[in-house]
Amino acid sequence: MTVGVLGGSFNPAHEGHAHVAQTALVRLGLDRVIWLVTPQNPLKRDAPPLEARMASARSFARGPSMIVSDAEVRLGQRYTWDALRGLQARHPGVKFVWIMGADNLADFHRWRGWIDILRRFPVAVVSRPGSLLSSRFAPAAKRFMHARTPAPVLARSPAPAWSYLTGPLDPTSSTALRAKAKRG
Secondary structure, three states: OEEEEEEEOOOOOOHHHHHHHHHHHHHHOOOEEEEEEOOOOOOOOOOOOHHHHHHHHHHHOOOOOEEEEOHHHHHOOOOHHHHHHHHHHHOOOOEEEEEEEHHHHOOHHHOOOHHHHHHHOOEEEEOOOOOHHHHHOOHHHHHOHHHEOOHHHHOOOOOOOEEEEOOOOOOOOHHHHHHHHHHO
C-alpha cells in the first residue's frame, strides 16, 4: 500500500487542500491520502482547537481514499519528521509519500528534520498559485535537485526522490480566509 501524507494546520481547511490531496492521489497512483492535522504548527501561532481544525479538514477530505488523522497527537509528536517516522514504525509495510503545496516548499528548509524527510521519504510538491518561482529556487529544491523524479514513478522510487506536480491551480488559501473572517 502506498499512502500520501498531507500535513498542515488546516486553519481552516479549504478547496486548495482538497485540490493538493486529490492531485497527489491521482497523479501518483496512491491508495490513500492522510490529512495529518498538526496539534500546533511550530512556525505559526494562535490556531483554533485541534478538534475544530479536524472537523474543518473532514469537510474537505472527500471520499474513502481521504483520511483525516490526529496521528501527531496519538504518537506524542510535534514535528512532521517525528510523526512520519512514527507512522513508518507503526506501519512497516506501507510506503509513505510526503505531500506539500508548492507554497510550503519555499520555507521547507526551516522545518525541523527537513533534510531527513527528503532523504527518507519521496516528496510530492503540488503547484500552488504564486509559488512557481519561490519554490523553484527554494533551498530544498536546490539542495535536492539531483533527486528530482518524474511524477509517475515517484511513489515507487526510493528516497531521496521528489516531484513537482503541475496542473490546474486553486487560489484558495487559509491566510486569505482568516483575513476575510477578521474583516467581517
